[in-house]
Amino acid sequence: MELTSFKSIIDKYETIFFDAFGVLKNHHGLLPGIEQTFDYLEKKGIDYYILTNDASRRPQLLAEYYQGKGLKGLVEERIISSGMLAREYLQLKVDSGTIAYVGTELSAHYLEALGLHTIGMDEVNLKEADDINALVFLDDEGFNWNTDLNKCVNLLRQQNIPAIVCNTDRSYPESYTEVAIGVGALANMVEQVVGKKFIKFGKPDAQIFIFAYEHAIERGGTPDKKKILMVGDTLIMDILGGNKFGLDTALVLTGNTLAKNAEMRINTLGILPTFICDSAVIDA
Amino acid sequence: MELTSFKSIIDKYETIFFDAFGVLKNHHGLLPGIEQTFDYLEKKGIDYYILTNDASRRPQLLAEYYQGKGLKGLVEERIISSGMLAREYLQLKVDSGTIAYVGTELSAHYLEALGLHTIGMDEVNLKEADDINALVFLDDEGFNWNTDLNKCVNLLRQQNIPAIVCNTDRSYPESYTEVAIGVGALANMVEQVVGKKFIKFGKPDAQIFIFAYEHAIERGGTPDKKKILMVGDTLIMDILGGNKFGLDTALVLTGNTLAKNAEMRINTLGILPTFICDSAVIDA
Amino acid sequence: MELTSFKSIIDKYETIFFDAFGVLKNHHGLLPGIEQTFDYLEKKGIDYYILTNDASRRPQLLAEYYQGKGLKGLVEERIISSGMLAREYLQLKVDSGTIAYVGTELSAHYLEALGLHTIGMDEVNLKEADDINALVFLDDEGFNWNTDLNKCVNLLRQQNIPAIVCNTDRSYPESYTEVAIGVGALANMVEQVVGKKFIKFGKPDAQIFIFAYEHAIERGGTPDKKKILMVGDTLIMDILGGNKFGLDTALVLTGNTLAKNAEMRINTLGILPTFICDSAVIDA
Amino acid sequence: MELTSFKSIIDKYETIFFDAFGVLKNHHGLLPGIEQTFDYLEKKGIDYYILTNDASRRPQLLAEYYQGKGLKGLVEERIISSGMLAREYLQLKVDSGTIAYVGTELSAHYLEALGLHTIGMDEVNLKEADDINALVFLDDEGFNWNTDLNKCVNLLRQQNIPAIVCNTDRSYPESYTEVAIGVGALANMVEQVVGKKFIKFGKPDAQIFIFAYEHAIERGGTPDKKKILMVGDTLIMDILGGNKFGLDTALVLTGNTLAKNAEMRINTLGILPTFICDSAVIDA
Secondary structure: OOOOOHHHHHOOOOEEEEOOEOOOEEOOEEOOOHHHHHHHHHHHOOEEEEEEOOOOOOHHHHHHHHHHOOOOOOOHHHEEEHHHHHHHHHHHHOOOOEEEEEOOHHHHHHHHOOOOEEEEHHHOOHHHOOOEEEEEEOOOOOOOHHHHHHHHHHHHHHOOOOEEEOOOOOEEEOOOOOEEEOHHHHHHHHHHHHOOOOEEOOOOOHHHHHHHHHHHHHOOOOOOHHHEEEEEOOHHHHHHHHHHOOOEEEEEOOOOOOHHHHHHHHHHHOOOOOEEEOOOOOOO | OOOOOHHHHHOOOOEEEEOOEOOOEEOOEEOOOHHHHHHHHHHHOOEEEEEEOOOOOOHHHHHHHHHHOOOOOOOHHHEEEHHHHHHHHHHHHOOOOEEEEEOOHHHHHHHHOOOOEEEEHHHOOHHHOOOEEEEEEOOOOOOOHHHHHHHHHHHHHHOOOOEEEOOOOOEEEOOOOOEEEOHHHHHHHHHHHHOOOOEEOOOOOHHHHHHHHHHHHHOOOOOOHHHEEEEEOOHHHHHHHHHHOOOEEEEEOOOOOOHHHHHHHHHHHOOOOOEEEOOOOOOO | OOOOOHHHHHOOOOEEEEOOEOOOEEOOEEOOOHHHHHHHHHHHOOEEEEEEOOOOOOHHHHHHHHHHOOOOOOOHHHEEEHHHHHHHHHHHHOOOOEEEEEOOHHHHHHHHOOOOEEEEHHHOOHHHOOOEEEEEEOOOOOOOHHHHHHHHHHHHHHOOOOEEEOOOOOEEEOOOOOEEEOHHHHHHHHHHHHOOOOEEOOOOOHHHHHHHHHHHHHOOOOOOHHHEEEEEOOHHHHHHHHHHOOOEEEEEOOOOOOHHHHHHHHHHHOOOOOEEEOOOOOOO | OOOOOHHHHHOOOOEEEEOOEOOOEEOOEEOOOHHHHHHHHHHHOOEEEEEEOOOOOOHHHHHHHHHHOOOOOOOHHHEEEHHHHHHHHHHHHOOOOEEEEEOOHHHHHHHHOOOOEEEEHHHOOHHHOOOEEEEEEOOOOOOOHHHHHHHHHHHHHHOOOOEEEOOOOOEEEOOOOOEEEOHHHHHHHHHHHHOOOOEEOOOOOHHHHHHHHHHHHHOOOOOOHHHEEEEEOOHHHHHHHHHHOOOEEEEEOOOOOOHHHHHHHHHHHOOOOOEEEOOOOOOO
């Protein structure tokens, strides 16, 4: 397995897409030195975006996290979340009535800002649910799984409305040793129980890459896919998705794929990054 | 689709296996007149058993339900539950330490009666879990899904112990209009998140049929599979399972498979009952 | 189930995407009267494209079929096939070496026109395969399944190269009564045997919709998704895919979804077309 | 990972079930010294059986292979194959008409010996197929995949008959470096294309363990599962299946599970053998 220095490859690209967790940050916060990477990108005039399966809050709040840690350039416009895709879907396809959701109130505020009317699943009365036109899975937190997931099942059985999953991740890291069940896994369970097809947004599906790609072009970025690099720590989300969209891809070993397993996982899955780098951190 | 009278076929058999829900009972209780079926079986000397995906309580309590409704012959020895298979597994394979479980205390009592030491997932401390030698999914009730399913995931990540699913049903009827998520669906979700292979007991897997078959033979029943009939309302559980085990099968239309859909479902799934009967109720 | 006249809805749109089989043609050839639909679209200045899971030949040849039947406006530029996505992938990601393929020579010619070097799986010698940089599933015809699918398995085991599936359809109609196994099903089988992740192009995946959308905009079409209609006969391919991409969708009953089953299938799958129309044929 | 000597554990058991490939033999033939294992078992009076997913020929021919190599005790009665389960199913459930099959003539002879009438898929005329009452997948060899698998699909579409899979293995080793697609993978593909539920026999399903268990008891073996050991090289077939049936299990490292990967695979899959042994070969 040949390792390449991250610094040695990025000069070739005009736009870089980064996964967030495992690439820029981990349980302790930002990766030490990652600010140098962004300083270098700014200096070289290389454009960059964060692509994240996250619908728990709106991009502005996601950006504030990075800015609060000193990454001043990571403004809202540089964040592309699966929640933004779901929001676009709802704007285009659900123009009236109420949207039932599971997740925190914070995640629902993001939808309400668009003028969509939302109701938490805990407040849904199945006997008076005729005006509910969609069910949205936003976050694993903020609701009672026992009661509200059962209500999701019965709402979808009694009404033929679309179910939208805003984050396909089945789990996410909670601490150095523990993971948490993600809203993607909860939605998959409800989908299997009701036997319907849900509409799902997030990596590795192509739609988030095209969203980021179009967004970058609108802001003056290159339309030449050969000049765009996807950087991620997860073969099946970041690298498979980036490859399929036609981008060059760099696997970093600071997150989900450990150095000791990387070669075996690449061979087993047959997912081939263009480059393998120790880290996205570059020395000043 | 040719319908056959249930009474006209049962005389050919020496042993009959019944599914419970949708065949003998529904949300209102026992099917009106079902006692006549059992009177007839007793009069004719035809042996019978209930095969049920249920691990929520021990067979004695399941039997008491029927007896309390007037089916005096439905004694404990006539109940074969998926919970009994799981219990046999635990007896054979987990001979020491503690068994963590999700489910009600009632469901755990059944395991404790064997001398197995159990602990509810809510009381498990992941930092002091070294003596836990198995995780058992017993029932969807009796625990907090938010906290305890996450604990299941992390227990299985930190310790290499078997996970046993005592009821593979993904959902079950709660009322005439509503269903509830079953422990089978919860276990499937945890299995997908941790990526391990769980050990699962219940129809349509062959093991519950062989358990019933051996149990019936021990009590003097016929070993000739041609003389045993499986009666059920669900093609994919009861009829597929019975067919594969080599039994004749009768689909009844009082439960999960509605008369108006039966032919289409049989053709779509390619699961062929030997007989289709309106109901397992026979006239006196 | 409310039926809408196709003619009554199309005036609202600036661009229309059509599925081919079951919408424009069937086993007998073009649907009688379908030319009137295209005459009307031309007269009204409504743009249109065909979106098809087909990699068996290049778009020019697909277009010639329609032109030969009298649809003179159906020029090559109006055809968007899954094969075009695969070709873009190969251009971007496989810039040297040889591409092994299964399919007809005709399907491979399409790749060779780009300067890619191809070799049929029947001519691959596994002992001298070091220069093979990708395996492409093009068509179910043109090769010996017994020998060549086994060679695919062993090629992917011995070399870590990407496998690309250019048509995800599992089957396709051969005559009024018979279907044929599609290359999508063959590729799925090889994928399961080798345990790797293949790269797959075709409906309902978002990428073909994106490709068509960008292509239409480049040719002067609207970027407003509210002004684009997807017309298809298959809920799970055309309608789910169109919905997810944010388009309005029209289900027609001339192909895969029969009038007598449409309502039941819509309810079972939970896939909701914006409109249901008898046919895409409109009266002059 | 603690290794145990195979000789040190077998004295505790009265019956031993062996997987064949990877345990007793490999591409070069029998494992050198394996005859000493059987000499020892004979001397100690320990009963033994071979459990194999093989329907390509009848048990007598499978036994002759071992006897020809010098294992004189490996008589037909010691062979339990998935083909025997399928044959029992056909005897019980398909008592008239013709059985269509894919596989070699040798594999079909085994069914014909029972008085069942068979026809190779190549000879089936779909226009005169009314007397075909089952479709059986016997072997990956002996037929043209291109034509005959398509005929399987259309036979199952036009007639509602059961499809039986006599060997669930997706692949099998052909040489030291190559594998071949197994009939289990071909059957899975046809099953997905037609959307029906097939009836499948073979490890890790409980039914083959039950069959062997009952067979051993009939021949005087112990009914005490604690006294039976399953020996295999494949975690997901042999060890999972044996564990679920309640048997002690020994993983050997001479086949599918390599010594260098064993611990990682056990942890990843969560399938726990009772013992791990270098080999089933014991020194004299």
